[in-house]
Amino acid sequence: MKTRIQSVAEVRDSFARQGYICNDQIALAVYLAAQLRKPILVEGPPGVGKTELAKASAAFLEAPLIRLQCYEGLDEARALYEWKYGKQLLYTQLLREQLGGALQGADDLQASMARLGDLGDAFYSEAFLEPRPLLQALRADEATVLLIDEVDKADQEFEAFLLELLSDYQISIPELGTVKARHEPLVFLTSNNSRELSDALKRRCLHLFIPFPDAALEQNIIAVRVPEAPAELRAQLVDFVQRLRQMDLKKQPAISESIDWAKALLLLHVDVLDAALVDSTLNLLLKHEEDLRQVRDALPSLISSRRA
């Protein structure tokens, strides 16, 4: 991993080269996290580029990205490590005879136990250990970017389990002892705020809130992501999406949706937005029936007021 970051501007420029357009705040967060060796907790509405930020950072730092997607019921076995139970079982079955041989000549129970003890750790050794993302990140040969995605979806116990990792970059495994990171990873946690995260977790992280971008930034983003779209259309499109976000919708259109929409309009060879066209492509922006109906009803005013 790249260890020396000169300035915030360097981060921002590198992101821009990758097509990830962001404001100073986001670049500052990455800069601080890399300098202070602290995890970043990224919150914000869906589709504002939280996961993208981690990917862009990994590319910028020239570090591999390891991703752990959280979900309800995620436990240590899935996140950290697991014993390959099936393999262990298979080996004991296959090696039954060798085991018998190894125990031959032992006079009494005590001696057998002692011999078994010598062998014992064989079945709980590296060969039977299945490393999951967290352990991979800790044992990697170079520093990594670890993305723990949608941590709010995981249970609270899992959150508590993460605390040791986040503050000390180490994890205690009963059978193996404490595993300390060979190279401290840069950790990103993302959350859609579907539930309040615990204070203990927040305390250990830098907290970055990414809101929907303002019109100028969104235009920039679309210009970079969909360069073929004419400037006129871009302005209209961003203006319309920004208006939608003012409305009381169930799910507001995110940046990723504006990008999709821009791509679709481009495919349709559209140069100027009009009501009929918006109506027919609206389902790219809005994913709920109620929202669609509400916007369709307001469409004349949304379009006409823009022309005015």
Added chain:
Amino acid sequence: MSEQVIGQFVKALRGADVAVSTSETLDAVRVAALIGYEHRQSLKQGLAMVLAKSEVDKLAFDECFDAFFRFETRPAGSTSSAPPEPSSLLDKMKQWMPGQQGGGSGAGADSELGQALLNDDAGALNRKVAEALKAAGVENIQVITQKGLYGRRVMQALGSDALDQEIIRLANSEVPADRRLEKQLRDARQQLREQVREQVAGQFLLQAREHGRQLRESTIREVNLRLLSEFRGVHQQIERMARRLARKHGRRQQRARRGRLDGRRTTVTALQHGGVPAALHWRRRRRQKPKLMVICDVSSSVSAAARFLLMFLHAVNDVVPSVRSFVFASRFAEVTTLFDELPPEKAIAEVMDRYAGPGTDYGGMLQQFVDLCDARIDRHTTVIILGDARNNDLPPQQQLLAHIGQRCQQLFWLNPEARGRWGSGDSVMPIYQPYCREAFPCSNLAGLERFVDRLLRDIARDAG
């Protein structure tokens, strides 16, 4: 140096109700060192990332930052206790003192303070003010009305008495130069007073807001519920307490859902592998939804307690989703829907409006409750009765309470009167008490919080 500024700022943040831990303060110091004080906007964003970690906190942070770092575009040298615009004071003094050349001997002022004022040395003056602030013990300021008092103390510590006397002496003098000097000193003294006043006000904002809040909170918790409605901010505090309890117990409820080993399924699937249990199957734990029924006496003597209990219980409905509330005085009625439809404060006002009154009949209440709800009480139901059990010498009907107690999971009684008064006069508390799992006195918010805490713990455990 920067530690001190950040420390002060964190104090101000805490005063604005943002919880900042020590480790976060240390992070803030590192962030400030990394960014520097020159880039105000970056500093603000960077500090926000380590100090304010929710949207509410961010709002408070922005406000605090703008107020705190208004003068601190560049933190001054050694006098770092938030010196408000020293340079501008100096400039103004220069304007008013055209004849003064810096570094002079004080041009004839005798008193020490007068010399310092006329000397063109803002740094020295600021140091003196900072010392005086410390000497006057300004950090002990607690309420805003003390600002005048502390302002005077600081002036005295600066040596204003000698200055005052000198000004009076000069005013009586016939020499024109003395009169000019008097005018200069008067103006400078006025400037100094304003500076001191601002500093004291700043100190109040930094120190006392935090301290005053704690003081008020602990008062609110301890004061008798009857008097509580006089206080401002009670409702917010109840919500805060309830949120804390809900967080605490909500977590416990989300215990692992994996139950015991499912022997049957494990064996059945093991048959596929020649009897080797290659995959283990676990039972899922079923969660029982707890139910809560609250019956509150809203007659004038105890209505205050009922008000706060209802507020509390409806604020924790994250943990206890199903609360049915009943009230009675002369009439018995269910008020659950009111709480569903209206915000708690309004709902309670409405309840009191409609049902409060004299003449409680506990026996009648029990009869009506059993008639209405008997079928709905089951072994997951907790019943809470709040009242002073002063039955106006009517029949207590304790067999009904016994019946309720047997059917429900647990029955609690809250009595706003102190234990010593239970059973005195027309109170039938001793008759009812044996049928309750427990009876508590609850005369203040602290008691109420203790009860709800314990209630949620029981509920969460039984639901697990």
